[in-house]
Structures are given as C-alpha cells and as structure tokens.
Amino acid sequence: MKGLRPLLPLLVVSLAGFSAGPVVAQDWVHTGTNLGNQxxxxxxxxxxxxxxxxxxxxxxxxxxxxxxxxxxxxxxxxxxxxxxxxxxxxxxxxxxxxxxxxxxxxxxxxxxxxxxxxxxxxxxxxxxxxxxxxxxxxxxxxxxxxxxxxxxxxxxxxxxxxxxxxxxxGGGVNGIAETKIYFVSNRTGSKEIWAMDYDGQNQHQITHLGSISISPRISPDSSRLAFSTLGHDGWSVRMYSLELGRMVGFPGGSAGGSNLSPAWSSDGSKVAFSSSRSGDSEIWVADANGNGPHRVTSITGPNVSPVWNPRTNSQLAFVSGRTSEPQIYTMDQDGSNMQRMTDSGYAVSPSWSPSGALLAFSWNRKYGPGDPGGQDIYVFEIASMHWLQVTHESGSNDFPSWAPDTRHIVFQRSIGHRTQIWTMLADGTHQKQLTQAGDNSMPNWSWK
Amino acid sequence: MNARNRILVPVVLLCGLMAVAGCKKKEAPLPPATVAPPATIPAPSAMLSATPTVISAGDQVQLSWRTTDATSVSIDGIGDVPTVGVKTVTPTVATTYHLVARGEGGTAEASATVTVNSPPAIVVPSNTMSAAEEFKASVHDIFFDYDTDAIRPDAQATLSANASYLASHPDIKIVIGGYCDERGSDEYNLALGQRRADATKNALVTAGVAATRVRVISYGKEKPFCSESNEACWQQNRRAGFSIDQ
Missing domain, CATH: 3.40.50.10070 (TolB, N-terminal domain)
Structure with a gap:
C-alpha cells in the first residue's frame, strides 16, 4: 500500500484499488498517532x-x-x-x-x-x-x-x-471526510489560492488577484483565509472572507518588505507571521483582525513559518536561519524559552499536530552544495525529541499540514519541476496524489 | 478537457450572438434621445469616478457615483446599485466601469477607466528606453553564496560602481529584487531573498544613495532567471537584481 499510485478519477479507481490488506505500520514507524493498532x-x-x-x-x-x-x-x-x-x-x-x-x-x-x-x-x-x-x-x-x-x-x-x-x-476521533484542503495553484497562469475536498474532489479557485499568492492558512472556524500576496511594495499578509466572498482588511499585514507565512492560533484570536518591517525578518503576532502587530523574536537571520501549539496557544514553532541553514525552533509566545529541535541539515515548514505532541516538518538532512540529499517529511515527537522519516526516496517533499484527526498529513511533492499535492497517513503509508492540473503547492488542511 | 472546450466554444459563441441580437432588439423600442421628455420630468444625470485610476494588480480601487432623477442605476459587471454609492473593486486587468442611470426622464451614462499595471516586475517604459539601456549597461546585479545574504568581496566593486552611477543620476529610482535558487523551501527563500535585497540596499545607502530612492522586493524562487538544476544556474538565481522603479 506504499505505492505511489496517482489518484486518477477517484470514484473509478477506488473500486479496484483498495483491495490490499490492512494498513500496517512498518518497523521504522512509531508516531503515537494510534496507527498500526488493530x-x-x-x-x-x-x-x-x-x-x-x-x-x-x-x-x-x-x-x-x-x-x-x-x-x-x-x-x-x-x-x-x-x-x-x-x-x-x-x-x-x-x-x-x-x-x-x-x-x-x-x-x-x-x-x-x-x-x-x-x-x-x-x-x-x-x-x-x-x-x-x-x-x-x-x-x-x-x-x-x-x-x-x-x-x-x-x-x-x-x-x-x-x-x-x-x-x-475510531476511538472518538472525528473523521475528516467533511474537511477541506486549501492550496496554491498556478493553473490559471498566476499563483492563486484554491480549495478542494479532502479527497481531491471539488477543486475550485478562491482568489483572483492576478499576482502571486501563497501560504494559505484557513482560520479554525473556516470563515477566513489568511495568505501572502506580492504587491507593489513587497509581500503582504492578506485576508479573504469565505463568508463574504471577498477580501477583508488585515492592516497589520502590510508594512512593505516581506510579510509572509501567516498562522492562526487554534482559538482564532491571533495570527502569527513573519515580517521584515523592523529591518530583519522576525516573527510577529497580530490580532485576528490585523490590529496590534508586535514583534516576538529578535534574531538575526531569516525567521519564518511560525505555527502555534494548537493545544495551548502559548508556544510557537518556527524556522530560523540564525546558524546558516534553517532549523526548527520552539519558543513561548513572548519569544522566551527558545529551543532548537533539529540538529543539522535544512529543516523547514513545521506543522503542529492538533494533539500538541508532534511536529511534522520538511527536512533535508544532508543539505549543501554538491549534495543533492533528499527533502522528506519527518514527524517529531516533542517530548521525547525522537523523529521519524515518513516519506522516502520520492521527489522533494515540503509543506506538511496535519489533518484534524492527527492521523493524516497533506504535503507537496516535487518531481522534476512539477509539484503536486498528496495526502498520506502519518506513518507514510497510503500515499495518494490529489492534484493533476498545473502546479499545486503549500497545502493547508482545515481544522474541522 | 478538449471535448469540453469543443462544446464550450460554440456555446459561448452562441451566447454572444444572442446577447448581441438581444441588445439590438432592446434598443429599437427606446425613444430617440432627441425626444424631449415631458417638462415635469427632469432627465437623470450621472457621475462616476474611480480612485486611483492606475493600480497594480491586486490593489483596490474605490468607485464612487452620484446620480439624480434616476429610478434604476446599474454598473456593468457589478449589477444594480443604489443611486448614490461607493464600492471597492479589485480589477485584475484594465477595466472601464460603465454606469447607466435610468429614470422617467430618460437615460444617463457615465464611465471611469482603471488602468492595471502587471504585478510588480521589472518594467521598462518605452519613453525612457535609452535611459533604461544606459542603466542596464551601467548598473549590474550582484550574486550571493548559497543560503547566505552576506555581500561577497567581488560584489563590493559592483556596488560601488552602481552607487556612483546612481549619484550621477539623481532622478532615477530603483527596485532591488532579492532572488534565491530553486533548492529549499518557498517561505524561507522569500525571507532570505528579502535579506539579500535589504543587505544590498543598505550597502547602497552606506555609499550615499538616499534610502527613499530604493524600493526592495523579495522574489525568493518565484521568478528565477534560469531553471536548470545545476550550480551554474543556481548561482544565476542567487542574486540581487537592479531595475529602474516605474
């Protein structure tokens, strides 16, 4: 069941395709996600x-x-x-x-x-x-x-x-069949934000900005979509209301320079993002309406891709390039108690599991000039500092995003110069390609 | 997909034909414009403005309109609107907004055109072609080592030459684009590209160029100069690129 079978017309293939045996965790897998149980x-x-x-x-x-x-x-x-x-x-x-x-x-x-x-x-x-x-x-x-x-x-x-x-x-864990996945697609000629059902059905365009729009992050109540768009003065964090069907204001997200990678707290009250407005790329936090932006980090080097611990909303994980290649760090929401999670290589794109116990991220453990390495999805158990590799030897894998059941992960996979969106179980099994048209990237799984 | 297009195209054409035919029919029964309405019913008036009239794709434009003596007002592409109002629109291509106010006293029309510049990029206006050519010949991009925003020694001389060109051309404003190679992750590369562009701007400012003349954009790996997966190409893409602003 670890085959890389593309998900062709879903309804037809599924009739023939699911005859394989039980999904069994392999030796190198221990995610604590209750996978591999009976x-x-x-x-x-x-x-x-x-x-x-x-x-x-x-x-x-x-x-x-x-x-x-x-x-x-x-x-x-x-x-x-x-x-x-x-x-x-x-x-x-x-x-x-x-x-x-x-x-x-x-x-x-x-x-x-x-x-x-x-x-x-x-x-x-x-x-x-x-x-x-x-x-x-x-x-x-x-x-x-x-x-x-x-x-x-x-x-x-x-x-x-x-x-x-x-x-x-399923032990009281809700299913994800009614969830959505938001993503970036260039199939209209420019990078816009799109949405689809969790199984790849019903793909439809959300934004029509005609620029480059990336990093979609859906709010916990599914009412608003934060993302980043290139404009005259650089990248702004912007907000689209799915209820109103139009852009709404997010004043703290525009300040010139690069305002990137928004992230919702799980109570929907705050948005963390990366901003270069202080002269260096730092992690900032604003209210959900874009007011009161304030800086959290003061670290020389690129600092991006924050994500809240959804269990507590008192901690953030993020990517920092302070020691050259980017690594994953965690910190309290006031910037204190910073801890480095990865020891080497090139580690980016953290996604914090709904349970609060796990981080998924993309890691090239042997990154460097002349060393092609492989960029794969890893799952990291914060308490034990143990990690495991969940994708193997297939393309370049990035932007993992947990499903609300903590059993599934959506991610992007680039093979050659083509990038598509895949889902898998958190132990790396049951991989399925969801997109085909154009290039599709930066998936974000809805909270419910 | 092709089969769908084959069906779609005739359908779209047919709809277009019907729309054209439909318009003609509607126009016919309308009273000629020269026929004066009864004296007691004043003709409607209409005014429509767009602010600003020139934007970049994705920016917002405020349409505001005022009409008098109208019973129904509509704007093409938006639909029926109040007789007086303001609306924010986000056109992605050049758009002429056309307002029609209908009243018992006749019809009044007003238009406002918004010009949309393509997303921020290296734009060279045709009327300054020679200046642009001179700029290109005199101001050179600088290149970076992998995963760093440190200005290399070999870039210092280029930056000095760029700064002196800018000192002798005080009217020119510039955009510095920060670029990264295809390896690594989009979000991190945008932050890195920002730092490359900022570092380059800071070097120019240190050399005496006014900070207000310099706009900085990070392109990360969104707009590569070449797309092969080898070090020669990656080096091409790890750069700070200079262009004339507007």
Missing amino acids: TIRIAAADFKPLGYDAQTPALKAVFDATLYNDLGNAGIFDVVSKSLAPQAMPGSPTEMVASQWSAAPSSAAMVAFGAFAVNGGRIAVSGWLFDTSNTVNPQVLGKQYNEAATDDMARTIAHRFADEIISRL
Whole structure:
C-alpha cells in the first residue's frame, strides 16, 4: 500500500484499488498517532436503490464510491474489497443477513448498508452500521439524510455518514471526510489560492488577484483565509472572507518588505507571521483582525513559518536561519524559552499536530552544495525529541499540514519541476496524489 | 478537457450572438434621445469616478457615483446599485466601469477607466528606453553564496560602481529584487531573498544613495532567471537584481 499510485478519477479507481490488506505500520514507524493498532474489518454494501427516478443510478454510484473511499481513507479500517463482498444490497435492517457478511471471504466485523432514493429533486438516504458478531443487538448506527439531488450533495451525505462511522469506531476521533484542503495553484497562469475536498474532489479557485499568492492558512472556524500576496511594495499578509466572498482588511499585514507565512492560533484570536518591517525578518503576532502587530523574536537571520501549539496557544514553532541553514525552533509566545529541535541539515515548514505532541516538518538532512540529499517529511515527537522519516526516496517533499484527526498529513511533492499535492497517513503509508492540473503547492488542511 | 472546450466554444459563441441580437432588439423600442421628455420630468444625470485610476494588480480601487432623477442605476459587471454609492473593486486587468442611470426622464451614462499595471516586475517604459539601456549597461546585479545574504568581496566593486552611477543620476529610482535558487523551501527563500535585497540596499545607502530612492522586493524562487538544476544556474538565481522603479 506504499505505492505511489496517482489518484486518477477517484470514484473509478477506488473500486479496484483498495483491495490490499490492512494498513500496517512498518518497523521504522512509531508516531503515537494510534496507527498500526488493530484495524477493524468493515464492509460497505452498495446501497439499495429505491424508486424509479432517473437521477438515482448516477447519484447512487457517486454515493457508494465516496462512502467506500472515505472508509478506506480513514486509516483505521481494513475495508472489504467490493469483489469479496456479497452481492446483496440490503436496504433496511430487516433485509440485512449479517452472517452473509461475517462469513469468508468478506469476513467483515462491521457492515455499512442502507437505502438510496431520489424523490422530487431530493436525495433521501437511510444508512445503518451493523456489528456482525452481535446477533442480539447488531445496530451500531442508524442515520437518515435528505439533501438536494446533486453530485456534490451525494458526496457530502457519504462524507457525513462515513464520519459518523469513523467517529463511532475510531476511538472518538472525528473523521475528516467533511474537511477541506486549501492550496496554491498556478493553473490559471498566476499563483492563486484554491480549495478542494479532502479527497481531491471539488477543486475550485478562491482568489483572483492576478499576482502571486501563497501560504494559505484557513482560520479554525473556516470563515477566513489568511495568505501572502506580492504587491507593489513587497509581500503582504492578506485576508479573504469565505463568508463574504471577498477580501477583508488585515492592516497589520502590510508594512512593505516581506510579510509572509501567516498562522492562526487554534482559538482564532491571533495570527502569527513573519515580517521584515523592523529591518530583519522576525516573527510577529497580530490580532485576528490585523490590529496590534508586535514583534516576538529578535534574531538575526531569516525567521519564518511560525505555527502555534494548537493545544495551548502559548508556544510557537518556527524556522530560523540564525546558524546558516534553517532549523526548527520552539519558543513561548513572548519569544522566551527558545529551543532548537533539529540538529543539522535544512529543516523547514513545521506543522503542529492538533494533539500538541508532534511536529511534522520538511527536512533535508544532508543539505549543501554538491549534495543533492533528499527533502522528506519527518514527524517529531516533542517530548521525547525522537523523529521519524515518513516519506522516502520520492521527489522533494515540503509543506506538511496535519489533518484534524492527527492521523493524516497533506504535503507537496516535487518531481522534476512539477509539484503536486498528496495526502498520506502519518506513518507514510497510503500515499495518494490529489492534484493533476498545473502546479499545486503549500497545502493547508482545515481544522474541522 | 478538449471535448469540453469543443462544446464550450460554440456555446459561448452562441451566447454572444444572442446577447448581441438581444441588445439590438432592446434598443429599437427606446425613444430617440432627441425626444424631449415631458417638462415635469427632469432627465437623470450621472457621475462616476474611480480612485486611483492606475493600480497594480491586486490593489483596490474605490468607485464612487452620484446620480439624480434616476429610478434604476446599474454598473456593468457589478449589477444594480443604489443611486448614490461607493464600492471597492479589485480589477485584475484594465477595466472601464460603465454606469447607466435610468429614470422617467430618460437615460444617463457615465464611465471611469482603471488602468492595471502587471504585478510588480521589472518594467521598462518605452519613453525612457535609452535611459533604461544606459542603466542596464551601467548598473549590474550582484550574486550571493548559497543560503547566505552576506555581500561577497567581488560584489563590493559592483556596488560601488552602481552607487556612483546612481549619484550621477539623481532622478532615477530603483527596485532591488532579492532572488534565491530553486533548492529549499518557498517561505524561507522569500525571507532570505528579502535579506539579500535589504543587505544590498543598505550597502547602497552606506555609499550615499538616499534610502527613499530604493524600493526592495523579495522574489525568493518565484521568478528565477534560469531553471536548470545545476550550480551554474543556481548561482544565476542567487542574486540581487537592479531595475529602474516605474
């Protein structure tokens, strides 16, 4: 499952592609992310079509494929491949014969099933999750959904149902099927900020500034997008309101020079960024509305890419080039108690895990003239100072961003001069390419 | 994608034709402009202005308008608007905003044009071509070692020559662009490019060039001079580049 199979048309490939065995952590992996624990074998039955609406078959196909995909992507299931699953399409608990699903070859411990209908331009879905080993009380979940009859909503319903299942069986950690990924794409000819669903579907352009816009960072409540744009006097940190559909002010983000790499605190009250306004590139913090910018660091050398400890909002990790090649440091939010995390090489782009325990970052451990090295994603456990390499020998990997479940990481991978966005489990398995068109970079996973 | 374009193009053309045909039909029944409306109904008036009228892509422009005796007011591309108002727009290409005010007494129109310069870059206006050529021949870029903003000894002489050229041409304002090679990470390279450009500016200021004449932009690895993955090309891209401002 460590193959670099590009994610072609997602819905088709997924039917054939997920037949491999359980996602098992490899020897060099210990992330503390609960990966590699015992996985639950789960089957997703094709839902039973009800009624005769002409839209039903196409929308149901989208729904079935999305649900199957979401369960596979979750990283905590061993999903029964469609070819091993019974042909039955139970549309209600009374039609469910659990023994059919628990028997070999599907051998499912859990089975998701239900009915799918389109009535008067609305999708109506009833979904259940059964525990096949519990003959007395097999129902784990029963959910109903009713939404407009569009591809988008068929996918959304599948995402919601998948997230219910994942939340129920995944140790209380919410699923990520409804999350978004923000990124930079040049496919219109200039670098603009784009968004997509977590699985690469629904890619759409957010900004239309016609300049160079980079480093998108979505606010914790998903209402605003901070990023950096090149203008007449250099780079400004700017703000786009997804609620209003337009740019909004962020006065502290413009001061001439380079104002780069914004980062939200997890309570949404503050934005840290890098600014050269004092004559050197330092870490600054402003209110979420762009007021009251104040400097946190006073370190000669480039200082960029701050990120808050989302657990406490009292600590920042950032990149500093004070000793020549950039290294990862942590500090308290007032600039005190600075600690160097990486000992050598070229270490950039920290992302702090939602749990607060881990940093993901990009590291070229043998960076230097004449030494091509390899730029890979690493996960670093702060308490133990232990790190592990999660990408290996494939392109140049940068800008990791944790998913809210702390199980997934999105990142950019450059091969030759082409850069695309990939996701993976935090142990490096299950790598999937999400983008194809143009060059796509600097992904940022939404908080929920 | 191609198949989609094949469908899209005729559809767009068809829509265009329909729009043109539609306009003609609408114009016909309108009363000729010379027909005086009844004396009791004054003709509408309209005024539209844009501030500023010249911007860089991504900058904001404030449109403000005032009309009198109008019952409906619209601006092309924006839609219906109040009879008096202000709106901030962010055009990415040169745009003429066209306002139409309709009232019982007739129609009034007003326009305002915004010119959009391409994103900050090395812009050479045609009317100063010879000055630009002279600048290019006299002011030279300087180059850096990898992952550092230290001015190299071999760059000092170049900087001195650049400073004396600027001293003898006090009207010229310049932009210093900070550039990095393709290795490493975008955000870090922008900070590094800023430091290269700032260090270069500081050296010029030390040599007597007024700081107000120098604008500094970091391009990091966004606008490389060459794109091969070898040291010769990387050296080309690790530079502070000089150009005339505006």
